[in-house]
Amino acid sequence: MVPNLMMPELGHFALVIALCLSIALFILPALGAHYGNQLLMHTSRSLSAGFFVFVCIAFICLCYAFAYDDFSVKYVASNSNTMLPYYYKLCAVWGGHEGSLLLWVLMLAGWTFAVSIFSKSLPLDMQARVLSILGFVAIGFLSFMLLTSNPFDRILPIPPQEGGDLNPALQDFGFIIHPPILYMGYVGFSVVFAFAIAALLTGRLDSAWARWSRPWATMAWGFLSVGIALGSWWAYYELGWGGWWVWDPVENASFMPWIVGTALIHSLAVTEKRSLFKNWTILLAIFTFSLSLLGTFIVRSGLLTSVHAFASDPERGIFILGFLLVVIGGSLTLFAFRAPVVKSEIGFSWLSRETLLVGNNIILCITMLTVLLGTLYPMIADAIGWGKISVGPPYFNFFFLPLMGLLCLLMAFGPVANWKRTQPQQILRLLWKPWVLSLVFAAVFPWLYGDEYQFAAAVAVFIASWITLALVADFIHRLRNADSFAIGVKKLSLSYYAMVVAHLGIAVTLTGVSLTSIYSIERDLRMEEHQTVHLLNYDFTMQALQKVKGPNYIADEALISVAQNGKHIAEMQPQKRRYYARGSVTTEVTLQVNLFRDLYVAMGEPIDEKAWAMRVHVRPFVRWIWLGVLMMAFGSCLAVMDKRYRKRQVKLEQKETSLVSLSVVQEKIIAHE
Amino acid sequence: MHPVRKQRLILVIAGVVFSSIAIGLMTYAMRENINLFYPPSKIVSGEAPHNRNIRGGGCVKPGSVVRATDSLDINFILTDGVAELPVKFSGILPDLFAEGEAAVVNGKVDDKGVFNAEQVLAKHDENYTPPEVASIKNSGDHKNDQAVCKVMTYGS
Numbered sequence: 001m002v003p004n005l006m007m008p009e010l011g012h013f014a015l016v017i018a019l020c021l022s023i024a025l026f027i028l029p030a031l032g033a034h035y036g037n038q039l040l041m042h043t044s045r046s047l048s049a050g051f052f053v054f055v056c057i058a059f060i061c062l063c064y065a066f067a068y069d070d071f072s073v074k075y076v077a078s079n080s081n082t083m084l085p086y087y088y089k090l091c092a093v094w095g096g097h098e099g100s101l102l103l104w105v106l107m108l109a110g111w112t113f114a115v116s117i118f119s120k121s122l123p124l125d126m127q128a129r130v131l132s133i134l135g136f137v138a139i140g141f142l143s144f145m146l147l148t149s150n151p152f153d154r155i156l157p158i159p160p161q162e163g164g165d166l167n168p169a170l171q172d173f174g175f176i177i178h179p180p181i182l183y184m185g186y187v188g189f190s191v192v193f194a195f196a197i198a199a200l201l202t203g204r205l206d207s208a209w210a211r212w213s214r215p216w217a218t219m220a221w222g223f224l225s226v227g228i229a230l231g232s233w234w235a236y237y238e239l240g241w242g243g244w245w246v247w248d249p250v251e252n253a254s255f256m257p258w259i260v261g262t263a264l265i266h267s268l269a270v271t272e273k274r275s276l277f278k279n280w281t282i283l284l285a286i287f288t289f290s291l292s293l294l295g296t297f298i299v300r301s302g303l304l305t306s307v308h309a310f311a312s313d314p315e316r317g318i319f320i321l322g323f324l325l326v327v328i329g330g331s332l333t334l335f336a337f338r339a340p341v342v343k344s345e346i347g348f349s350w351l352s353r354e355t356l357l358v359g360n361n362i363i364l365c366i367t368m369l370t371v372l373l374g375t376l377y378p379m380i381a382d383a384i385g386w387g388k389i390s391v392g393p394p395y396f397n398f399f400f401l402p403l404m405g406l407l408c409l410l411m412a413f414g415p416v417a418n419w420k421r422t423q424p425q426q427i428l429r430l431l432w433k434p435w436v437l438s439l440v441f442a443a444v445f446p447w448l449y450g451d452e453y454q455f456a457a458a459v460a461v462f463i464a465s466w467i468t469l470a471l472v473a474d475f476i477h478r479l480r481n482a483d484s485f486a487i488g489v490k491k492l493s494l495s496y497y498a499m500v501v502a503h504l505g506i507a508v509t510l511t512g513v514s515l516t517s518i519y520s521i522e523r524d525l526r527m528e529e530h531q532t533v534h535l536l537n538y539d540f541t542m543q544a545l546q547k548v549k550g551p552n553y554i555a556d557e558a559l560i561s562v563a564q565n566g567k568h569i570a571e572m573q574p575q576k577r578r579y580y581a582r583g584s585v586t587t588e589v590t591l592q593v594n595l596f597r598d599l600y601v602a603m604g605e606p607i608d609e610k611a612w613a614m615r616v617h618v619r620p621f622v623r624w625i626w627l628g629v630l631m632m633a634f635g636s637c638l639a640v641m642d643k644r645y646r647k648r649q650v651k652l653e654q655k656e657t658s659l660v661s662l663s664v665v666q667e668k669i670i671a672h673e
Numbered sequence: 674m675h676p677v678r679k680q681r682l683i684l685v686i687a688g689v690v691f692s693s694i695a696i697g698l699m700t701y702a703m704r705e706n707i708n709l710f711y712p713p714s715k716i717v718s719g720e721a722p723h724n725r726n727i728r729g730g731g732c733v734k735p736g737s738v739v740r741a742t743d744s745l746d747i748n749f750i751l752t753d754g755v756a757e758l759p760v761k762f763s764g765i766l767p768d769l770f771a772e773g774e775a776a777v778v779n780g781k782v783d784d785k786g787v788f789n790a791e792q793v794l795a796k797h798d799e800n801y802t803p804p805e806v807a808s809i810k811n812s813g814d815h816k817n818d819q820a821v822c823k824v825m826t827y828g829s
Contacts, residue, residue, distance in 0.1 A: 348680075362688055366695045373699055377707075388710035390728055392779075395706035399699065524745055524764045576768075585768040604745075604765030613745050613765050 011061025025135030165581030174234030182227025188220025222636030460514030502635030512624025
């Protein structure tokens, strides 16, 4: 089918209009808010909608160009191919630098639009300012796209006949969902950033402000968590060697905003409930978004190379760096001038939930700093000419593990402690049982599981069960005055359950990470047909080696049957694929999964006619890593649904209905007369 | 002093002290755990330390890859056009490792001057260029190697 050649031009045009609208969105509502002009402030919502619509049009045009193989578009020509299945064609939209930027902007437009819809209960000037700041961020990214990396650049008059294909490593289900969800999280923090800047501008920084921004921060955090977990899950089975986290700079780039974002959602809780730490919360909001931008800069500037780094065009790097400096510099300057205006004089005692949350924030910030240093140091050293350096996992683990251990130990106290003041006796009375029980679990678990007694496993099990049992103890304590279990359960707020689920998620992830690292068995070995390999109580037998043809590749396949304690449990068919378009090779891992262990088989390379180098792993508890993150994300959904965020709207509706009923009564009176 | 102020001051001081300890530790850990990158010529000439984790990189010399048939041991030669570095590795090589392509190795140089690689990283796709090898390709004078070892990536 011949593609409509106008579509890319239409998309380009839509982007230009979106840029114009975002400039208007930045200027008009801000002017309106400054001069108190109602009309100008009211433009913010329709401008956001317009911005969203035109970015959508541009995005659809690019999808169209991909769907119809319009190779006159340079970006399509280098990232797609006629042989690609349609779903990968559509996802190839974010397979390269230009398109993933467009996805970034689409997410930004989506969040902006969402703010304009869900913030009707905000005061008008606040709303105008927030949307105006989002407009400013949009200007930065749209002009970046139009000036340096336009996805609609054409190869005319003679377009190529065939495209260069999507990187085969990306042709996978993970690629369909990982980038959009990760970007939802990244970009979501721009909303909190906008709220923070608006608060600085107006000086209105109170509990109400925290209540407005909290759901946005929580939502963005949830998306970012899932996005990171998806990336880790994808890397685990796609890259062919089972690495779910290797402290790669790209992983760190997404992890740093997550760490500070975690600090932010906790600090926001204090600001909402107790009107404390206001400046600190603002600062965290600024840093979280800045780290999202820094992540984009690190990944997209060509400073480092990996599957994620698309462009090594210095012009692009300098543009993002410039934008980063404007955003961080500008917001910090604003903070320096305006922050003293918003201060609080409320005290709290040393043993209180506030103090524990300060601890949480300090530990998380230090963790972020260690990751930041380890990530940036090689780049800085390279730039100054200290030589080419790489910082490996030992450095990161050296800090991350003890810091997280400390954080998780403290975490159990948080929910139990009261705001303002907590009696030590209360904590002792509530938590001595969980402490003792956890110690017992920790002592027993490594003894029952595995052949050798692993002390590290004991520590991990202790911390995880300590978090869990403390939550249980707290839950029972909260129900003590309820007439019945059901009533008590109903009475507790949704945000309480959100916290419980998310904290349990941390415990689950922690268990997964530790036990996988401790108990995994990984063997790289030579395997022939009909040869059997024993790992723990599993027997892997290679039944046959064969050739298989796919839509756009040809593959070597190994047929492997797995038996557990001599009983057949599964057939596994790992593949080594060679793609026609660029002749590139990928490893297709096969997994046999249950809640307590993964069996992982991948083909390495042929050694001779009959034998292959194979990778065989048994990985206990690896699913728990991602399961825990899903629980955290579910927790953030619950938190956002808490009814106190809807209170205002309910009140408004009540007012309206009462007005309506009033007018009905009036009409009736009139009718009577 | 106002008690609230005092408390805040203590919190700030605690934060500063805690952070400085952390930063001190960080620089220490950093010194222990960074891996410097050396091109083959510097490793062969003895400029790179022995028995310490380093990173090397260059082109895999065409025809130099020898795989054992009964194990996963593999030997190959990395070159930057100036010197040739013998590398020993046991395990599975990345998909895009090939003769005439660039590769980065992590590991230690033993006393015989052989690089014992714990990890081999190879080119991922022709779109991605790592700075480390970009600098190698300019220094070499082997025309063939230059032609095939244009670009590569490492890491993920």
